[in-house]
Amino acid sequence: MNEEELVEYFRAQMRKDPDMASAVAAIRTLLEFLKRDKGETILGLRESLTGATDCLTGVDSSVAVSSGGELFLRFISLTSLEHQDLSRCKKVMEERGELFLEKISMSRAKVAKLCHTFIKDGAKILTHSYSRVVLRVLEKAAAEKKRFSVYVTESQPDSAGRQMADALRKLNVPVTVVLDAAVGYVLEKVDLVIVGAEGVVESGGIINKIGTYQMAVCSKAHNKPFYVVAESFKFVRLYPLNQQDVPDKFKYKADTLKTVKNLSEEHPMIDYTPPSLITLLFTDLGVLTPSAVSDELIKLYL
């Protein structure tokens, strides 16, 4: 499978199911790559997979794709440790890969099941930009006949918040779109804040659409709980200490990175929220406090 086929397959996956997380699409693509790979050694396989992941991050530079790729690579390493023979190993990998994909397709449902109990009747929720996981949680809460209303930030520069508002209106949930600058203004009316995450870092903090950090700081100031909903495949091996530490390759869109010379004139698309501002994380592995996230990562990567 060469580069163009890879990119085309990835794009096709994203088009086919717009609801699918980009990390899942990346893992699906890599699994397909694995199936078609004609390598003879495991080392060769790893190298070509690394190349494939780099290629995919060139298409979609979000943290999620990168974490999906790393997870897949880790999956390969773990499986190859058990079976030395390549052909047997490949067969096992393909089976487990399909199983893994099946399990993670259920992860959003698990997250929604855990989180919706935290939404009480009459609650006013604030959320940021467009997150499919948050949408799923709110769908579940609405299905449980809870009455709540939602404030969504517009989330410039791509106005993704409006997309979220439309989706919520279809669920008959009263929704108000607010300016990104109005977060502090609206927080006194709000009961809780729920956001999604593009990546969950080792410290328990999150990387999400720009404006999330601001929202977290304001929630802390107003003493409102700040909840994050994320699937477990978004856990990534980064440990940023401040906004500067987040690598540039995640901050800007893939096209921007390729075409623009001077990145300091571009607006970053994501920011980092430290764990001290997060109350709880809802994942398919359970409800976690930020300190529990690193434990999960250690269990996987060590």
Add this chain to the structure above:
Amino acid sequence: MSTMVQVVNLTTMPGPDKETDLTERIEAFLSDLKRGGSGTGPLRGSAETARETTALLRRITAQARWSSAGDLMEIIRKEGRRITAAQPSETTVGNMIRRVLKIVREEYARSRGSSEETDQQESLHKLLTSGGLSEENFRQHFATLKANVIEAINELLTELEGTTDNIAMQALEHIHSNEVIMTIGRSRTVEAFLKDAARKRKFHVIVAECAPFCQGHEMATSLSKAGIETTVIADAAIFAVMSRVNKVIIGTQTVLANGGLRAVNGTHTLALAAKHHSTPLIVCAPMFKLSPQFPNEEDTFHKFVSPHEVLPFTEGEILSKVNVHCPVFDYVPPELITLFISNIGGHAPSYIYRLMSELYHPEDHEL
């Protein structure tokens, strides 16, 4: 002290009928729980309740009819749901049931020969390496399972007996001479803790009375009998006195899964005052008080009791014009707590998630 009423049926047929005996004991325990929750001291007897629950579970294991681990767990879960429904605020009952369920799982895994290292809990690692949708249905029969489970429950009971002493043993590390310690209400664990330290150190204790039940008075009497200089203050004076306090040591009814507390009414005030003065807040809580609940869940968080303690019925004229509430518990968020001292040592509140994963299995969080 809550006593368990044992109903002895003298008219049974020759040969004891284990089933009815068991059901009678469970009913007796249930009615005792329901009665015990009438609010005359919420911290009273949690250790007792834990021990009784465990003994009852041991009896169920010994006497009920079951052939595989799956059956036993179903029976325990069923009885567990009934018992927790009888008194939802008494979380130690639910905790003990979950611990016993975990014991059953472990013994089953050990009998099957699978290594105990295999993390039964969900993790990214497990997601990646498992070979099939692992449906562990616990159907295999093992002859020695019953004996093993009963032995493990006995170990649990021994652990429960020793909790207060284990906590009290750590007192000398935390209390130094000439310190002023503040506490609230009455906690047996804190009482033992302070008395143990008093054997070797001289310090001063200030007890907030904790209205309306004023259990602080009993605590103060008991401490002064042990030779500790004690002062009782009204709850309203907590903030005023806090500047002279070196440490705050409290007990709690439950430790929640995020590291927060459900403690006696007035504790949140105490915690905020301590935070304001940067005074360390130490919570003495044995492991059986750790519960997998999170504070924001919908079901019964608050327990209210008769408001006559707050506004007596004799004040007839006002009663019709006023709403009176008497909540029993308070929620204290984890940011206000410095240290948890339990029978297995000292921990930070951010570490509670780890202790929880060691004590309970995630599938048992909801009985």
